[in-house]
Amino acid sequence: MRNNILGPLLVIILGFIILFHNYVLNENILLLIIPILAFFIILLIFRRRIGLKFNNYMVRNNLFVIDHKDGKVIYGVAMKIVGKIEASTSKIDIDSEFKNFITAIARRESDFRYAVITSINKNKLGSSIIIYNICNKSELEINTQRLLHEINNLQTLASAVTPHIIFKIVQPSDMALPIPLLSTNYPFLTISEIEYESPININVIPSDYDVELGEADYKITKSKVGIRLDDIVRHIGIFGSTGSGKTNTSMVLATQLSSKGVRVLILDWHGEYAEKLRDNFMVYDASHLLRINPLSLIDLNVEDMIDIIGDVLQLTDPQRFLLYTIL
Known part of the structure; x- marks a missing residue:
């Protein structure tokens, strides 16, 4: 049972004993139980301070110091890695837990260095983690305190x-x-780097594009990708999570198409493109309206246009005459 549950549970048990002691316990047993519970409660309250004292004792008694050069020493501690699995729990992925732990350490800003070692000793596997650093020999005491602080943060x-x-x-x-002499019940084995014997077939990536969008990174190779002008007239969707580059891809596509002579109209509902594309595009807003005559886009005479609109809208003869007058 975890420590954060023990404290409240002991207090609840103590309260029930005090309330119902006349029914379940005699006075002698009660006087024996109360000091024991009080001891555990005090132990839980000061467990962090006790843990710090214990860590200080363990660090000073297991600190290794190796002469380096120029009056410097390598100092640190070794910690064995022990898997803890409760029999009543379901399957636990300890490998993933430790991988997440190593990733979290790598992201921290710390002057200390870490080494994870898996050793094989007499057909037994064991893993350990070593925390170490280099300092002047005269500053070993101060840096030992820093090491203790690092270990406390590590355990937290x-x-x-x-x-x-x-x-x-x-x-x-x-x-x-x-490295520790003792083997552990949990060996940490992993491969952090993979080398491919043969690269992937990059011929599957089409190269007959007209508009370049960027590069596709396949970790072992990079290839430029783009889109054909013939595909622009079809429906296109750009999908991705927030911050993945959808807006930037759209701007690259619009700029490249404009440079190829394609007419581009951007409906900028959220104002994402106006400032960034102002140098290459005309920006229309409330003070600079875009006026479009849709009739100028149709190469038809007035009579033909009236016939088309009248048939579509099922206009009567008076309505057709009124439309002819307007046009």
């Missing part, structure tokens, strides 16, 4: 990201590499 992070993994400070070996 681990309690949130890896609830089923425990990091225990252990005595490092006396070999050149300060």
Whole structure:
């Protein structure tokens, strides 16, 4: 049971015992239980301070110091990685938890360095994490306190990201590499880099485009992509999550089409394009209206146009005459 549940639970149990002690317990047993519960409550209240004292003791007793050069030393601690799985719980992906933990460490701003080592000793697998740094030998005491602070932050992070993994400070070996001698019940094995023996077939990417949109990154190769002018007259959709580049892609497409002589009209409902495309496009707003005569776009005489509109709208003869007068 987790510590954040134990505290309130003990208080509730103590309250029930006090309220109903006349019915369930005699006075002697009650006097025995109350000090025990009080001890556990005090222990829970000061567990963080006790944990800090314990970490300080473990760090100072298991700190490794290696002479470096120019009066500097390499100092740090080794921690074994232990998987913690409760029998009553469902399947837990410890690998994913530890991977998320390593990712969280990589994103932190810290002067300390980390090394994750998986060792094989007498057919036993064990993983450990080493926290170390380099400092002047005269500043070792100050930096030991900084190391203790780093370990406390590490364990706080681990309690949130890896609830089923425990990091225990252990005595490092006396070999050149300060790795723990003890094996653990959870080996961390991973491959962080993949090399492809043969690249993907880039011939499947069409290259007969007229308008270049950008590059497609396939991690092992890059290829320019675009769109044909013949496809512009068809329905086109640009989909993506927020911040993925939909607006930027639309602006690139509009600019490229305009440079190819294609007439482009942008309905800028949210004002995303006006400022960015002002140098290449005419911007119309409330003070600069766009006036379009739709009749000028149709190469028909007045009589033909009246016949078409009249047939579509089923106009009567008086209505057709009125339309002829207006046109």
